[in-house]
Amino acid sequence: TALDTTQDKRRNLRNRALLKARTAIDDFKTRLSNGTRLRSKHYRKTWKPLQSGFYWRLEDRNDLVRFLRERSWNVVQCTGETDVSIAEDIQPKDVVVSRDSDFFIFANVCTIWQPVGRGVKTKIHCYHLSQILDDIRLSGAQLTALGVVTTNDCTKNIHTLGIATNYRLIKDEIEDGS
Structure with missing residues (x-):
C-alpha cells in the first residue's frame, strides 16, 4: 500500500542517517583519542544525522502520555494532524x-x-x-x-x-x- 511504501521510505532515510551518524561518531572518537581539535562542524556532522535518524515509537509516546497524566498534566493524543486538535481546543x-x-x-x-x-x-x-x-x-x-x-x-x-x-x-x- 501507499502507507507501507511511505513508511519503508522513511525507515530507509532514518537508517542512512544513522549510518552517517555512526561514521561521524567514529570520526569524533578518533579525533578525541588523537588529541585533534574538535570544531563545530564535527558536532554538526554528528548531531544532524542523529536528529534525522530519531524515531519516537508509539509505545514510547504512550509511556510519556501515561507519565504526564500521572502527574496531572492535560495531554491530548492526536490521531491525525495536531493542528486540528489544537485549533478545536x-x-x-x-x-x-x-x-x-x-x-x-x-x-x-x-x-x-x-x-x-x-x-x-x-x-x-x-x-x-x-x-x-x-x-x-x-x-x-x-x-x-x-x-x-x-x-x-x-x-x-x-x-x-x-x-x-x-x-x-x-x-x-x-x-x-x-
Whole structure:
C-alpha cells in the first residue's frame, strides 16, 4: 500500500542517517583519542544525522502520555494532524506556540508565537491575527479560504496557482464576513 511504501521510505532515510551518524561518531572518537581539535562542524556532522535518524515509537509516546497524566498534566493524543486538535481546543485569549503559520486558517486562533532559530539563539516572533488581517487586507473568512486553496499541511487543493493568484481570487470573490 501507499502507507507501507511511505513508511519503508522513511525507515530507509532514518537508517542512512544513522549510518552517517555512526561514521561521524567514529570520526569524533578518533579525533578525541588523537588529541585533534574538535570544531563545530564535527558536532554538526554528528548531531544532524542523529536528529534525522530519531524515531519516537508509539509505545514510547504512550509511556510519556501515561507519565504526564500521572502527574496531572492535560495531554491530548492526536490521531491525525495536531493542528486540528489544537485549533478545536484553543480559546480566543490562548496563544499557540508553533513554527507553523497554518494555524491562522482556524477561526479561533488569534495569536501565534513562532520560534525562529535554534538553541540559545531562538527568538520568538509574536503574530496577532488582527494585525495580519489589517496588513494583508483580508477578512478572517478570506484568510481561511486562502489557506484552504493554497498549499498547506492539510490540503494541496489549488496548488497549481501561485499564492498571488490565489490571494487575488479570494480577495475579489469572497466578500468580507462570508
